[in-house]
Amino acid sequence: MIRRDFLKTGTLSALGISLLSATETFGQLFAPDERAVGSAKNIIFLVSDGMSNGTLTMANLLSQRMYGRESKWISLYRENKVVRAFMDTASADSMVTDSAASSSAWGGGVRVNNGSLNVNADGSFNTPILQKFKSAGKKVGCVTTVPITHATPAGFCICNKSRSDQNGIALQYLPLRFDVMMGGGDKYFNPSKRKDKVDVYSQFEKADYQLAKTKQQMQALDHQKPVLAVFDNDALPFSVDYAHDQKLQNTIPTLSEMTVKAIDLMKDHAEGFVLQVEGGKVDWAAHSNDTPGLLFDQLEFDLAVEKAIEFAEKDRNTLVIITTDHGNGNPGLFGEENADQKFDLFQKFKHSNDWVLNSIKPNDTAANLIAMINDAQGYTITNEQAKDILTHYQKLDGGGLYNVRKLPFERFGKIQSEYTSVNWGSMEHSADYVELAAFGPGSTLMNPFVRNTELHNLMLNAAGVKV
Template identity: 75%
Template sequence: MIRRDFFKKGSLAVLGTSLLNPLSSAAAILTPTEEKAWGTATNIIFMVSDGMSTGTLNMANLLLERKEGRESKWISLYRENKVVRAFMDTASANAMVTDSAASSSAWGGGVRVNNGKLNANADGSFNTPILQKFKNAGKKVGCVTTVPITHATPAGFCITNNSRGDQSEIALQYLPLQFDVMMGGGNQYFNPAKRKDKVDVYSKFAEAGYQIVRTKAEMLKLNNSKPILGAFDDDALPFSVDHTNDVTLQNRVPPLAEMTVKAIDLMKDSKNGFVLQVEGGKVDWAAHSNDAPGLLYDQIAFDLAVEKAIEFAEADKNTLVIITTDHGNGNPGLFGDTDSNKKFDTLQNFKHSNDWILNSIQPGFSPAKLIDLIAAAQGYAITTDEAKKLLAHYEKLDGGGIYNNRKLPFELFGQ
């Protein structure tokens, strides 16, 4: 779909996901050729659950229904017929499986690019990202995410670069743009003690007039007079299930919904409006590592941010909210018709992600200690043989997969 038509035709309504789900028939469907007067919106909140498949959306909704007796905000928008539905092609230019850089560039630059590229074409030319266009038009703009603010999805709306992996350079590329809100993880790309070149990027942003925040308390104290840069962890933020069960993390790291509310509050008084990208980035990371509690509880955390955005939009009556995903990853499902409910319900009592467990294992761990760790974190017991197989991986650290720098055995543990 042509991007200008996409925004023009959705400007009065909340736009639903491009994915199909059991309630999709409850929403009207937009087509590229449809002529209907929807009016205009001054503000846009673009919300993307990175790597979310239909299975993730539906299983997170099931978890909420069985644990809390309510449905997700996303599903309720369909049920209440508050959305219209449209489709967006986010395919990569060089692969059947797209990555977040190519998909974000499709949204943010309007052109297909190769995987790994950020608004960079094969002929060496670049496509101007959409947030730069909105900023030049006089709007306030911002991004909040649960992964590094320099990561592919926010970067695809902000900058051009031949490599999504050059996050240290991307941090510097943000500086002259003077965007109004940039919050998420990624301290290692701004902190001179963490950067290979020892450049103090924080100081550069402070000299440019930014308020720098590193904790939830600092974020909540911010005023609306200056742009803000917030980096609340070295890399990505903690998984939601770990955050919820750790008071120290709760006090230090704001959840996505709180960052969303703060970003809206900081930009809502702009006379020309604002555009905000909100990314549930660790949905994708959990899908890559078969981390069911990480996946579903981060989807629920994203849904809470959706709820906050919709609350603002319904009160403001001049805001378009786009809720979508950029690509599907790790489509989860259930099997075993006789005991699937019982097995699924164990997720209600999980206190930690697979990621937390595997990163908690230290040299010298005994099988018995690992069995106790998993029982405390996720409420079930593995066998001694299973514990030995997991611990054997720590002798060679040969686990594969993206976002697995320590080569941990996510595949084995996720089975």
Template identity: 80%
Template sequence: MIRRDFIKNGTLSALGISLVGTTETFGQLFTPSNKDTIGTAKNIIFLVSDGMSSGTLTMANLLSNRMYGRESRWISLYREKKAVRAFMDTASADSMVTDSAASSSAWGGGKRVNNGSLNVNADGSHNTPILQKFKNAGKKVGCVTTVPITHATPAGFCICNKSRNSQAEIALQYLPLQFDVMMGGGDKYFNPTKRSDKVDVYAKFEKASYQIAKTKAQMLSAKNQKPILGVFGNDALPFTIDQLHDKNHQELVPTLSEMTVKTIELMKDHPNGFVLQVEGGKVDWAAHSNDTSGLLFDQIAFDQAVEKAIEFAEKDKNTLVIVTTDHGNGNPGLFGEDNSDQKFDLFQKFKHSNEWILNEVKPNTSPASLIEMIQHGQGYAISNEQAKDLLSHYQKLDGGGLYNARKLPFELLGKIQSNYTSVYWGSMDHSADYVELAAYGPGSELMEPFVRNTELHNLMLNATGLKV
């Protein structure tokens, strides 16, 4: 018997594991809890830091401690023993490595679907999204995000569609649902001058009695008598590190925590309660670009939304807060023992993300100008050869990364930057890592130490006393 046959037929059979599809095997190994306890939660706030590897959570906490003198609220929930902590398996129906659509659908529809699908099974059948269930049960519901509101994570809680890429269609799918709050980016999916079909989706929402907010001031002045659609950017919202140093962004674009606070205010007095999904979506976008400053400051901004949710739940006593991520991405980490503290502290001097830097490069930008731009925006001086290498990629525009329409050299800048910050990346893609999961408030006692992502669907229903 050759070695691989021994492994295939001997070792695995001795462990009692059959060679079936990987996600099916996970389903056999990690069966859902048999608990049928019904919780007493009136409200649910489900917070997702999209694409957050464990290293991202660690480094954001380190940066927060060293820069602001305070640990992250997420970590403090563990330290203070206020949250139930679990590990979560994030696989989709067709891969150990999920995408955001399949992962959100696991929570939203309670079943694993193939990557790219939103609550649509391989046979074409649909799984009813959880916000539709809660809306039909009489609760107010909503989603807020830092990426387009039509993007995969909010959509997985709201609608069914065979393709996450059909965002113009998803914008129209939201309309008849009459959800109470929908806020994020994505003007290009609602604006008739930007849609290929020229449909004025804003006008349709206004006709359906929605308040439309396109600035932070308009959002803050919204009343709870009507539902609200808030769209604050053409595509995604700006990275936090860039917004912190741009007065125009600060005046016009709400932060994730500001959207969270306003949404809670708009829904908290509803007699039947509310369910809210909050997504820090640009954590994932930064990871796909190996953009460490974009990543860490957006993770800190997400944590500020967690803080506001916990603050409300502590006073309210009737709110289940779930904090997690849909999958890892890039697996960044702080490495090296020599001068790693001093190098990591360089992030305290950053004013801009890698995205901002690379988009500022013009055809006539010289190596000296690029060196000066990076030193001003990020606090370190690259070499003349490194500057020339970066600029050479603007001739061929061959850069990778999922959210990189211009094919800019994100990967190269990330590698160069690692030498100055001691933060290194493993990839520009999602990972199959098990991820952090925390729960606070009524219903958190239903959480097992290790869960399959689909189990959160029934947990939320059970926590509020709805029939599964």
């Protein structure tokens, strides 16, 4: 804010730039506001996992055309309410990071190899930031739309040489007594679903945690005891599917609802709180080239941003950081011809590509498939395209990271692009520099271009926590 105001005044010449010594730099002139250090009582760190810049752009376009308002994230830019930066997301062993290494860069302050959670190549550990804040007396927690044991929340919480050890991560959370842990992942806590048959839920209950498995149970939670809330077997439903399924709406909370509840559970703590919020299924949609899944989950993440900013504006003691850990798929709206009309089809969508492809049966006819897609997504594919999709159910050869059934996500995405003008560059993470925004006390500590590890110390410094 100070740097921007300084530039706007046009007083650069008044500083006598020509009088700078050879040892002085322009960077020294634009040093962060020292008053920001130690001034944030609370921190809310929001991550839209796997958000390419095209995702942010298209979600804003959809919001404007469907709801008549821009996204909260973009409005923060337009209204000049945030410090904005670009972030280098690389891991220790690759320019293209995975979510474990990227969250560990923030969580532990050190770049680690892909797949690792705060564990260095030599086997040594980096203490995760929520453990540091908990030791400093703050309440801490994570909420996510994927399993609470997944890479992004885990990177703020624990050390593990493998992000895949989600059964082990569930048990690692137990002794930490973090105040709020909400998301999916029942299969990692439920004895009937774990290979070792360990009843992790009962261990949390014996340790005096409050448990919640439905929206109603979440709403009844109080701030007296730590919370473990798990709402689905694996990840939570895509937002576009959720919006058209009353049963899901009655039993599972949205990301914004979890965010509001988590803040409410921790906001009155005398020493403040630190909360990580992850829109995890943005990444899952990108891995599947699932455009409706992607865009509506990004809009739900944006609503969580709105709720966090609303709290911070009233509280005036809260640093809000909004970013992504890496790009994924690099989707975009392409082509001048009928692009507006094609993109507007998303306003008719009732279901994600994930819902459609998982609803198809190998013996479905082309006519049935055409009708189903028309009802679910509002456009009519050709008979040849329907037959093409159905052939993949005979061989199940589809790719994509979370595509357990090997369904034809990539092929369906390419067919869908003919009707929506949204195309994808890949089904994998990218090395793109990503968007980063900060609001509130401590935001002026952020430089215009940062390495992902810098956010670790920025948060500690903003809160005045020395470790």
